[in-house]
Structure formats: structure tokens, C-alpha cells
Amino acid sequence: MFARDAALTARKAGHKTKYPYKKKTYFNTKWANNGFKVFENGKIELSMGIFEGKGQKPLNIWVKEWPKGKMKEIELIFDRQLMLSIAYEDGREVKENQFVNRAAIDVGEIHTITAVAENGENLIITGRRLRSIHRLRNKKLSELQRKMSKCTKGSSRKISNL
Secondary structure (H helix, E strand, C coil), X not given: CHHHHHHHHXXXXXXXXXXXXXXXXXXXXXXXXXXXXXXXXXXXXXXXXXXXXXXXXXXXXXCCCCCCCEXXXXXXXXXXXXXXXXXXXXXXXXXXCCCCCCEEEEECCCCCEEEEECCCCEEEECCHHHHHHHHHXXXXXXXXXXXXXXXXCCCCHHHHHC
16 A cells, blocks of 8 residues: 555656555554563463454464563564564663774675775675576576477476477
């Protein structure tokens, strides 16, 4: 919904954009620190809120182990399977960065990684060999696809023709 609205406003502004072509079927759901309860036996109770004036039954999840510390946020994620993402405080203090030595890294195609440090040291890693392997793979794959296109689908001679 938001992507379609953003595409519409971009088109009205004169930009060439395409509308999203896939309809999203699953949405991630977040519960803030007051939207869930954690019990000692491994049960997490996620509040489902109020719908049409009635409080809904909470969603119960059982977890074998969870991180030690104060839980801040829980998110239910679907990426080919349901997963639970937990944000928590572990009690450790954040160390402040002193910026003693800084480096800049450029990721490219010909020179895969180029890095330069503040003290003048540098490093260049070329990806020539990797590009060569990738090109050979594509070449062999195209030869195989060309041969397969001449074969009849489902015939026993298809394999012997290759």
C-alpha cells in the first residue's frame, strides 16, 4: 500500500517509476515492551489488542531459551517460515569509538575491494579470477541450454543428445 502511494506521488512529480507488481501477503508484526509478557517457564504471551470493542485472546508462544536481559521488543517475522526476533538489553555499556584509525573501503567490480587507511596503508584485491570463473560458467551454461532447446521434452533421447 505504501509502495503504491510512493510510486503514485513519484509519477506525479515527473519521475519514471513502476508500480509494485507483487501483492504482499505477510506482514511483520511488532510488540513493544508493554505488549507482551514473559514468564519463567518459557511462555511468552503476545497481546492481540482490542477488536470491535472486545479484548482478543493473547497469542502464546513457547521458547526453549531466550537471552538474559530486559526484553524491549518482539517481532514476528515470516520469511519462508515463522521466526521470532527479540530485541533486548544485555546490561553491557556501549563503548564509545575513539576514531584512532579510520579506513575507507570501496567495493567495485574490476578491483573487488580497495581499502585506504588513515595512516597511508592501502590494499587492493582484484576480482579478475572470480570474474573469469563466472564468465566461463555462463558460457558453459549457454552451450548446455542451446543443446537442450533442440531436444524434445520428456523423450529418452534428450539425455543422450547432450
